[in-house]
Amino acid sequence: MHNIDIGLVEMTLDVTKYAIDRITRTEPNLGVPKKEEELRELVGETITPKGIGGEKAFELWNTILSKAAVSIDHPRHLAFVPASPTRASIMFDLVTSASAIHGAYWMEGAGGIFCEIEAMKWLVSLTQMPKGSFGVFTSGGTAANLSAIVAAREYWRSKDSQNEELKGLIITSDGAHSSVKAMAKVIDAEILLIRSEEKLLGTELQTTINDLDSLQRQRLFAVVATGGTTNAGIIDDLDGIASVCEKEGLWFHVDAAYGGGALAAPSVRHLFLGIERADSVTIDPHKWLFTPYDCGAIIYKNPELAKRAHTQEGSYLEIFKDDGAVGFNPADYQIQLTRRVRGLPLWFSLAMHGTDMYSEAIETGLQLALDAGKLIEERTELELVRDPSLSCVLFRRKGWSPEDYREWTYRNHKDGVALVTPTKWKSGETFETVARFCFISPHTTQKDIQRILDTMK
Ligand SMILES: *Cc1c(COP(=O)(O)O)cnc(C)c1O
Numbered sequence: 001m002h003n004i005d006i007g008l009v010e011m012t013l014d015v016t017k018y019a020i021d022r023i024t025r026t027e028p029n030l031g032v033p034k035k036e037e038e039l040r041e042l043v044g045e046t047i048t049p050k051g052i053g054g055e056k057a058f059e060l061w062n063t064i065l066s067k068a069a070v071s072i073d074h075p076r077h078l079a080f081v082p083a084s085p086t087r088a089s090i091m092f093d094l095v096t097s098a099s100a101i102h103g104a105y106w107m108e109g110a111g112g113i114f115c116e117i118e119a120m121k122w123l124v125s126l127t128q129m130p131k132g133s134f135g136v137f138t139s140g141g142t143a144a145n146l147s148a149i150v151a152a153r154e155y156w157r158s159k160d161s162q163n164e165e166l167k168g169l170i171i172t173s174d175g176a177h178s179s180v181k182a183m184a185k186v187i188d189a190e191i192l193l194i195r196s197e198e199k200l201l202g203t204e205l206q207t208t209i210n211d212l213d214s215l216q217r218q219r220l221f222a223v224v225a226t227g228g229t230t231n232a233g234i235i236d237d238l239d240g241i242a243s244v245c246e247k248e249g250l251w252f253h254v255d256a257a258y259g260g261g262a263l264a265a266p267s268v269r270h271l272f273l274g275i276e277r278a279d280s281v282t283i284d285p286h287k288w289l290f291t292p293y294d295c296g297a298i299i300y301k302n303p304e305l306a307k308r309a310h311t312q313e314g315s316y317l318e319i320f321k322d323d324g325a326v327g328f329n330p331a332d333y334q335i336q337l338t339r340r341v342r343g344l345p346l347w348f349s350l351a352m353h354g355t356d357m358y359s360e361a362i363e364t365g366l367q368l369a370l371d372a373g374k375l376i377e378e379r380t381e382l383e384l385v386r387d388p389s390l391s392c393v394l395f396r397r398k399g400w401s402p403e404d405y406r407e408w409t410y411r412n413h414k415d416g417v418a419l420v421t422p423t424k425w426k427s428g429e430t431f432e433t434v435a436r437f438c439f440i441s442p443h444t445t446q447k448d449i450q451r452i453l454d455t456m457k
Contacts, residue, residue, distance in 0.1 A: 007054070008054075011054045011055070011058070014055075014058060015058065018058075018062065019090075019094060023087045023090050023091070024087070026075075026443065027074065027075065028071035028073065028074055029066075029067055029071055029074075029416075030070060030071060030074050030076070030077065030413070030416050030417075030418070030419060031066070031067055031068065031069050031070040031071050031074075032067075032068065032070070032413060032414060032416075033068050033069070033070070034068045039064070039065065039068060042064050043060045043064055043065065046060065070419060072419075073085065073441060074419070074441075075441050075443045075444040075445070075448050076417065076418035076419070076420075076444065076448045076451070076452060077418070077419045077441075078418065078419070078420045078436075078437040078438055078439060078444070078452070079419045079420055079421040079436075079438070080230075080421065080438065081230060081258050081287045081288075081438055081440065082438060082439070082440040082441060083286060083287065083290075083292075083293070083440060083441075084290055084361075084440050084441035084442065084443065085286075085290055085291055085292040085345075086290045086291075086349045086353065088345075088348055088349040088352045088353065089290060089291050089292055089345035089346060089348065089349035090292050090345070091348070092344055092345040092347075092348035092349065093292045093345045095344070095348070096112075096340055096341055096342070096344045096345060097340070099112070101340070101341050101344075102338065102339075103116070103330055103339045103340055103341035103342070104320075104329065104330060104331035104336075104337050104338055104339055105320040105327075105329045105330075105331060106320075106326070106327025106328055106329055107319070107320050107327070109330075109341055110327055112341035112344050113327070113328055113330060113341060115341070115343065115344050115347035115348070116136075116137055116330070116341055116342075116343030116344065116347060117328060118347055118350075118351075119137075119343045119346045119347040119350055120134065120135055120136070120137070120297065120299075120343065122350060122355060123135065123260075123283055123285075123297055123299065124299055126260075126263035126264055126283075127263060127275055127276060127278070127281050127283075127299060128275070128276040129275075129276050129278065129281070129299065129301055130276070130301065132301070132302070132303070133299060133300065133301050133302075133303070134299065134300065134303045135281075135297055135298050135299030135300060135303070135333070136297070136298060136330040136333040136334050137285075137295055137296065137297050137330070137341075137342050137343035137346075138296040138297060138298055138334050138335075138336065139294045139295075139296060139336065139339075139342070140257075140284060140286065140293075140294050140295075140296035141177070141179060141255065141257030141258075141282050141284045141287075141296045142179040142182065142183065142296075143296060143298075143334060143335060143336065144257070144282040144283075144284075144296040144297060144298035144334070145177075145179055145180055145183050145224075145253070145255055145257075145282050145298075146179075146183045146186060146187070146335055147298050147306065147310065147333070147334035147335050148253050148279075148280035148282065148298050148300070148306075149170065149183055149184070149187060149189070149222060149224075149253065150187060150309050150310070150335065151280065151300065151305050151306040151308075151309040151310070152221055152222040152251035152253065152279065152280070153168050153187060153189065153221055153222070153309075154305075154308060154309035155221075155251065155305045155308075155309070156168065156221035156222075156251070158308070162218070163218070163219075163221075166218065166219050167188065167189065167190060167219060168187070168189040168190070168219055168220075168221045168222075169189065169190045169191075169192060169216060169219040169220045169221065170184055170189050170190070170191050170192070170220075170221070170222045170223070170224060171191075171192045171194065171205065171208060171209070171220065171222075171223045171224070172191060172192075172193060172194070172200075172223065172224040172225070172226075173193065173194045173195075173196045173200035173225075173226065173236065174193045174194065174195050174196065175196065175199075175200070175226055175229040175231065175232070175234055175236075176193070176224055176226050176229075176255065177226065177229070177230050177255060177257065179257075180224050180255060190219070192208070194208050197426065198234060199234050199235060199236045199237055200225060200226075200236040200237060200241065201236075201237045201240055201241075202237050202239070202240020202241045202242075202243055202244045203240065205223060205240075205241055205244045206244050209244070209248060220248075220250065221250065221251060222250060222251040222252075222253055223241060223244070223245050223250050223251070223252055223253070224253045224254075224255055225237075225238055225241045225252070225253070225254050225255070226254070226255050226256075226259075227254045227255065227256030227259045227260060227272055227275060227281070228256055228258050228259015228260070228262065228389075228390050229258075229259075229392075230257075230258050231392070231394075231423055231425075231436070232386065232389055232392050232394055232425070232436075233258075233259065233369075233388070233389030233390030233391060233392035233438075234389055235259060235271045235272060235389075235390070237274070238254060238272060238273060238274030238275050238277075238278075239273045239274030239277070240274070241274065242274045242277035242278065245277075245279075246277070251279045251280070252277065252278050252279050252280075253278065253279060253280045253281070253282070254275050254278045254280070254281045254282070255282045256272075256275065256281055256282060256283050257282050257283065257284040257287060257296065258284065258287050258288065258390075259272075259288070259390055260281070260282070260283030260284065260287075260288065260289075260297075261283070261285075261287065261288025261289045261358075261362050262288065262362060262366070262390050262391075263275070263283075264289075264355065264358050264359045264362055265359055265362040265363050265366055266359065266363075267363060267366060268366060268390065278301065279300065279301045279302070280298060280299065280300050280301065280306075281298070281299045282296065282297070282298055282299075283296070283297045283299070284296045284297070285297060285343075285346050287440065288362060288365070288391075288440055289346065289358065290349065290358070290361060291345055291346045291349070292345055294342065295342045295343065295345070295346060297343075298333070298334055300333070303333060306332075306333045306334075307332045307333060310331075310332055310333055310334060310335065311331075311332045312331065312332075312337055360442075361442040364442040365391040365439040365440055365441075365442065366390065366391055366439075368391065368439040368444055368446075368449070369388035369389075369390070369391045369392065369393050369437070369439050370388055371446055371449065372388065372393045372437055372439070372449050373387065373388045373393055375446070375449055375450060375453060376393070376395045376453065379453060381397060381398055381399075381456065381457060382395055382396070382397055382398070382453065382456060383395060383396055383398065385425050385432075385434050386425075391438055391439040391440065392436065392437070392438050393436065393437040393438075393439075394423070394425055394434050394435070394436050395434060395435050395436075395437075396432070396434045396435065397435065397456045400433075401433075402422070402433035405422035405433050405434075405435060406422065408435075408455065408456065409421050409422060411455070412452070412455055417451065417452070417455060418448075418451070418452045418455075420435065420436070420437065420452055421436065422434060422435055422436065423435075423436040435456075437449075437452075
């Protein structure tokens with residue numbers, strides 16, 4: 001290991017300078033990937049017995065490797081779900097790493113976990129879930145969904161010993177995120193997708209449940225609704241679904257990984273009516289709450305049920321359950337043991353800016369989607385596929401084939417103009433390839449949108 005020497009101090013300054021430059025740049029490089037062989041040719045061997053030296057490795061990162069990755073906080077990165085971490089949260093991401101805090105147990109991580117608790121209280125307040133509801137930060141929406149569904153399944157099995165032998169069944173809609181299906185695979189549960197053109201309705205859910213045979217009905221333990229589909233920003237009929245789940249005694253999970261940020265936006269908050277009745281809610285601060293990767297969150301109405309499912313036992317862990325170490329242990333409420341205090345960057349940014357600034361920044365994303373809708377309607381060659389929902393806009397270039405969209409995507413990316421990708425939208429029985437914008441960054445402008453639309457003439 002190196003001693004603290006003058007070279008290391010210089011290296012620290014260089015790296016800090018890089019970080020400062022990166023977070024103060026208003027328009028970062030868009031970045032374009034290269035083939036792995038190409039990159040290897042450009043950088044040569046980097047892992048050697050003696051090391052290539054920090055200066056060299058850093059230069060390779062700075063000049064070659066960092067440019068081969070997309071900066072997804074670029075104002076014209078409107079593909080997938082973009083990101084736009086605040087400078088405050090990025091700075092505190094650096095602090096989180098430098099502080100070397102183990103975030104699994106209060107005994108070790110108290111100060112950091114305290115900050116996570118403060119930030120989590122705000123998230124819980126956005127959902128308006130009842131007193132006693134609480135949650136933890138996870139690596140993302142996938143881990144949050146998995147943690148919730150494991151808690152749901154364990155609860156279902158604990159209610160009736162017959163259930164222990166049964167394969168669980170989950171109902172969701174075909175608009176649900178791919179991670180919901182992936183997570184069902186992980187826990188070997190079956191998933192039943194309700195086909196819905198738009199939002200999933202409570203009445204559709206009820207009909208589906210009524211059509212199950214008696215064994216299927218016994219195997220059914222959870223319903224997953226989406227609070228803002230990733231593809232189109234559609235929010236399911238959460239209130240109607242909550243009523244069905246209550247009546248049928250089912251765990252009601254809301255996946256608001258992308259849309260959850262909009263709970264802080266007064267103009268659309270009413271669309272989430274019913275989320276307060278959920279048993280668990282996923283929200284990804286690393287999507288629409290301006291936090292660096294990776295930061296998801298899972299909130300439970302009854303955290304005790306999550307604890308029953310997730311507490312890990314082990315002789316070397318017993319001290320953490322001791323009275324002398326009493327406090328909130330994030331490890332008990334999700335699938336991960338060792339964890340960074342990944343809610344800390346969000347806490348610092350919230351503390352610094354206040355929650356009003358978050359509401360304003362999210363409203364800006366919503367407004368950008370409405371503005372984009374108008375700009376699209378003004379152009380004869382373009383038309384909206386559906387009205388903008390949350391910050392998603394689906395639109396078509398009249399006469400374009402899937403191949404045209406594909407070429408357009410690559411051309412814009414290669415030219416450094418923008419990264420905007422196509423998606424598919426069902427029209428009747430078939431799927432149509434269309435263009436999609438998703439707005440997160442409050443730094444995107446109407447000019448940016450026009451510039452992209454100009455590439456579709
Ligand atoms: C992004 C997303 C996920 C997955 O979250 P990760 O943070 O990528 O693991 C799950 N559900 C929805 C609705 C999402 O938008």
